[in-house]
Amino acid sequence: MGCGFGKSEPQLKKCDRVSISVPAATAIRAALLIQRWYRQYVARLEMRRRCTWNIFQSIEYAGEQDQIKLYNFFGFLMDHFTPASSERNLISHIFRENEICRDTEWERYFCYKSVEVPDSYTGPHLTFPMTFCGVSKLVEAFKHKQQLHARYVLQLLGETWRLLRILANINHVSTCPTKEITICGDLHGHLEDLLLIFYKNGLPSSEKPYVFNGDFVDRGKNSLEILLILFGFLLVYPNDVHLNRGNHEDHIVNLRYGFTKEVLGKYRMHGKKILKLLQKIFSWLPLATMIDHKVLIVHGGISDTTDLDTIAKVDRHKYVSALRPPKPTHHAVNGSKTVNNNNTEDGGLVGGRRRVYSLTHHGSARAQRHDPPRRSLHNLPMSSQLNWSVEEELKRRRRLVGFDQSYGEVQKSDPDSDPESGETAETNEDEWKQIVDMLWSDPMPQNGCVPNEVRGGGCYWGPDVTEEVLGRHNLQLLIRSHECKQDGYEFCHNRRVLTIFSASNYYEVGSNRGAYIRMGPDLVPHFIQYQASRTSRELTLRQSVGWTERSALRALREQLFVHKSDLISAFQEFDPNNTGLISLRDWASATENVLKLGLPWRVLRSQLVNNTQYGMVNYQQWIRELSITEPKLEISDTSILETMYKNHSNLETIFRIIDTDHSGLISFEEFRQTWKLLCSHLKMEISDEAITNLAQSIDFNKDGSIDINEFMEAFRLVDLSAHT
Amino acid sequence: MAENKQSAEVIVSDVHKKIRAAFEAFDFESNNTVDAREIGTIVYSLGCFPFQKDLHDFISQVEENHSGYVHLDKFLPAMTKVLMEHKFPPIPEDLLLQAFEVLDKEKKGYLQPEELTKYMTQEGEPFTQEEMDEMLTALADHEKNHIYYKDLISQLTIDPDM
Numbered sequence: 001m002g003c004g005f006g007k008s009e010p011q012l013k014k015c016d017r018v019s020i021s022v023p024a025a026t027a028i029r030a031a032l033l034i035q036r037w038y039r040q041y042v043a044r045l046e047m048r049r050r051c052t053w054n055i056f057q058s059i060e061y062a063g064e065q066d067q068i069k070l071y072n073f074f075g076f077l078m079d080h081f082t083p084a085s086s087e088r089n090l091i092s093h094i095f096r097e098n099e100i101c102r103d104t105e106w107e108r109y110f111c112y113k114s115v116e117v118p119d120s121y122t123g124p125h126l127t128f129p130m131t132f133c134g135v136s137k138l139v140e141a142f143k144h145k146q147q148l149h150a151r152y153v154l155q156l157l158g159e160t161w162r163l164l165r166i167l168a169n170i171n172h173v174s175t176c177p178t179k180e181i182t183i184c185g186d187l188h189g190h191l192e193d194l195l196l197i198f199y200k201n202g203l204p205s206s207e208k209p210y211v212f213n214g215d216f217v218d219r220g221k222n223s224l225e226i227l228l229i230l231f232g233f234l235l236v237y238p239n240d241v242h243l244n245r246g247n248h249e250d251h252i253v254n255l256r257y258g259f260t261k262e263v264l265g266k267y268r269m270h271g272k273k274i275l276k277l278l279q280k281i282f283s284w285l286p287l288a289t290m291i292d293h294k295v296l297i298v299h300g301g302i303s304d305t306t307d308l309d310t311i312a313k314v315d316r317h318k319y320v321s322a323l324r325p326p327k328p329t330h331h332a333v334n335g336s337k338t339v340n341n342n343n344t345e346d347g348g349l350v351g352g353r354r355r356v357y358s359l360t361h362h363g364s365a366r367a368q369r370h371d372p373p374r375r376s377l378h379n380l381p382m383s384s385q386l387n388w389s390v391e392e393e394l395k396r397r398r399r400l401v402g403f404d405q406s407y408g409e410v411q412k413s414d415p416d417s418d419p420e421s422g423e424t425a426e427t428n429e430d431e432w433k434q435i436v437d438m439l440w441s442d443p444m445p446q447n448g449c450v451p452n453e454v455r456g457g458g459c460y461w462g463p464d465v466t467e468e469v470l471g472r473h474n475l476q477l478l479i480r481s482h483e484c485k486q487d488g489y490e491f492c493h494n495r496r497v498l499t500i501f502s503a504s505n506y507y508e509v510g511s512n513r514g515a516y517i518r519m520g521p522d523l524v525p526h527f528i529q530y531q532a533s534r535t536s537r538e539l540t541l542r543q544s545v546g547w548t549e550r551s552a553l554r555a556l557r558e559q560l561f562v563h564k565s566d567l568i569s570a571f572q573e574f575d576p577n578n579t580g581l582i583s584l585r586d587w588a589s590a591t592e593n594v595l596k597l598g599l600p601w602r603v604l605r606s607q608l609v610n611n612t613q614y615g616m617v618n619y620q621q622w623i624r625e626l627s628i629t630e631p632k633l634e635i636s637d638t639s640i641l642e643t644m645y646k647n648h649s650n651l652e653t654i655f656r657i658i659d660t661d662h663s664g665l666i667s668f669e670e671f672r673q674t675w676k677l678l679c680s681h682l683k684m685e686i687s688d689e690a691i692t693n694l695a696q697s698i699d700f701n702k703d704g705s706i707d708i709n710e711f712m713e714a715f716r717l718v719d720l721s722a723h724t
Numbered sequence: 725m726a727e728n729k730q731s732a733e734v735i736v737s738d739v740h741k742k743i744r745a746a747f748e749a750f751d752f753e754s755n756n757t758v759d760a761r762e763i764g765t766i767v768y769s770l771g772c773f774p775f776q777k778d779l780h781d782f783i784s785q786v787e788e789n790h791s792g793y794v795h796l797d798k799f800l801p802a803m804t805k806v807l808m809e810h811k812f813p814p815i816p817e818d819l820l821l822q823a824f825e826v827l828d829k830e831k832k833g834y835l836q837p838e839e840l841t842k843y844m845t846q847e848g849e850p851f852t853q854e855e856m857d858e859m860l861t862a863l864a865d866h867e868k869n870h871i872y873y874k875d876l877i878s879q880l881t882i883d884p885d886m
Binding site for chain 1 (some may be wrong): 741742744745746748749750754755764765766767768769772773774775776815819820822823824826843847849851858859862880
């Protein structure tokens with residue numbers, strides 16, 4: 001980072017200058033000049049790289065927040081509609097946590113034996129029990145882009161499930177002088193990175209123990225291959241390979257971030273079964289790993305209420321998805337336990353970040369503390385013409401069941417619960433919160449512990465919490481992952497917290513390096529960094545920054561495009577005389593208000609706005625010049641179109657939730673219900689006619705059902721400037 | 725006189741905006757504070773070309789009591805002064821060319837990596853090995869590994885938009 005100043009004083013060793021035939025003073029002056037010039041150039045690049053990074057990260061976290069909002073909305077529907085509600089029926093199955101069947105019955109369901117392997121199959125054949133040779137063969141096969149047959153997938157996963165059920169919540173590992181432990185962070189389906197780690201570091205074995213700290217899946221294209229490899233090694237070396245659960249080892253999150261789609265795409269016939277089995281496996285993954293009772297490794301982090309004794313005792317498999325507590329009752333306020341520290345002098349979480357009610361932390365007290373306007377679930381602007389008012393409907397139904405309170409208040413209290421069920425719910429809530437905190441939290445520089453409203457789950461915890469929790473458990477270091485770091489790793493909190501991230505080029509080719517840790521009995525971490533992809537290594541510094549930057553700007557232009565109407569409205573507010581022009585400062589202001597990504601717009605301005613006249617922006621022209629194309633289909637209703645772009649991920653998530661048999665197809669009726677759900681979430685109105693027209697125009701096969709993938713593909717935004 | 729004063733105010737206001745924008749990029753917690761180690765990058769990115777020694781001095785001026793952090797309250801006035809007084813002006817291209825030609829004793833039109841390395845790591849305000857490696861990757865021609873300084877100077881020169 002930066003220029004490396006301060007590392008040495010200017011040297012004037014005259015005696016060293018033997019071979020220079022140039023007057024010494026002149027050479028020194030020349031060198032000084034060139035050094036100054038070059039350091040300035042590097043700093044400019046660093047500034048651009050920093051801005052690019054901010055763009056990717058903001059968009060990523062905004063997406064996560066979006067997901068939580070959607071999920072909270074579903075939760076609300078579940079809790080507060082009468083059972084007859086049709087929307088509720090569509091989504092209730094994802095909240096069904098009471099498994100009626102016992103494990104033995106599930107075993108029969110997941111049985112691989114009926115799956116035949118045809119002679120035409122050219123992929124690897126596995127034999128069980130797994131051996132080192134077997135897994136190595138698997139690694140080789142995946143390196144050569146082969147696919148494992150569903151029979152073997154089910155068999156391997158079945159064995160894994162059986163093993164995980166006997167593992168404790170916290171893995172305990174001991175170091176010894178002859179073998180170091182290797183610790184890896186997020187992999188996110190990046191098979192190249194896992195292969196690179198194995199190449200540099202060696203395969204797992206009893207001489208080479210490994211800890212993998214969660215987030216093996218989603219985003220990358222080879223999530224399943226990574227899982228199969230990690231599970232394979234786990235089966236062969238159960239005492240030397242340790243897996244921690246990450247926030248992406250969660251079937252609800254997978255619906256949105258690509259893993260579900262990947263599995264269904266690769267296994268058309270058995271995908272659904274594989275996904276169900278994985279759902280169970282994820283819930284059985286251990287939550288943490290402890291080295292020598294001194295170093296704690298968890299995926300996200302901690303909070304001020306973290307208690308390892310509690311964690312050690314929970315029935316971790318009850319928490320199939322971290323996004324939903326085990327009992328669908330009230331979300332009690334854990335008011336006294338959470339320190340809501342709003343350090344206004346430091347600013348805390350004020351600033352450009354969007355905020356939303358998080359999963360575990362509620363309470364109307366919070367509403368008063370944060371001054372800047374924010375888009376919370378309660379304050380979404382209502383569409384002016386509402387035929388079907390969600391608010392009215394909710395009020396009506398609440399009155400039916402005896403509630404007459406606002407959403408926020410309802411979340412605080414539950415008059416219907418009897419004391420006993422309340423108590424068990426309370427215990428579950430506490431356990432659930434501990435788990436969510438462990439999987440979702442991020443460190444912050446300020447003291448205290450506040451809800452992580454950027455992601456929507458877990459906390460932001462400060463150095464004081466680190467000291468307290470580590471002290472209480474007699475630990476010396478916390479290793480976690482969950483956040484992408486430019487150099488693959490980063491210390492914070494006086495080097496008591498270490499973030500390790502193993503997916504290189506996470507945002508884009510050249511965006512960041514990955515890293516892993518080697519640790520011996522001295523418990524001092526040593527880092528090995530890398531960057532997968534031959535392409536990125538050959539790029540010069542300038543090219544690498546340029547590439548990543550172009551990609552980030554593309555993503556950003558997409559975001560700007562989908563918020564077209566909101567942006568124009570915001571710009572027009574600064575242009576009361578309708579001149580069509582606004583100042584750059586107003587442009588930056590308006591853009592931040594609409595997008596709420598917390599980006600340094602003034603710095604980005606030169607990349608996004610090409611045409612200014614005397615410091616003024618012609619905003620209509622600028623929007624037109626964003627060069628993002630629209631689909632070729634004739635959709636006359638532009639507001640639906642815009643809703644679709646803005647809520648691309650939400651739409652897809654809802655589709656996949658509704659598609660209970662994972663066929664990839666939904667009926668017209670289900671399509672209509674999806675839109676109704678989405679619109680009630682957004683507090684918007686949409687007429688049945690509009691939906692029908694939309695459905696008909698995209699029924700590509702004309703057979704009455706809609707292919708989810710085709711639909712999402714048709715509305716994927718294409719950046720026209722990509723080829724310039 | 726009044727007009728002059730007004731235009732001066734506008735200029736200062738513009739300068740403030742530029743400084744804030746650059747500062748913001750490193751203000752990770754949105755609390756108007758940046759790590760002191762980023763100040764160099766910020767100062768450079770605002771179009772300044774200080775010596776390392778100058779940077780040292782500037783940072784000790786604006787840092788909060790050796791905390792390792794710099795607050796915008798101190799940075800803004802100090803940086804404004806630097807920009808208004810053109811304290812660390814850019815290096816004219818012809819001067820830069822002369823500097824390279826001084827090092828190119830044989831007047832080849834390019835420098836060999838070894839030549840450049842020797843000067844960059846031993847003279848003036850020396851580079852670290854890491855900085856040197858990065859420089860060679862950035863500047864050296866891929867095929868012949870030569871540093872064609874004439875072309876580089878025009879390619880990498882200051883961004884006029886700053």
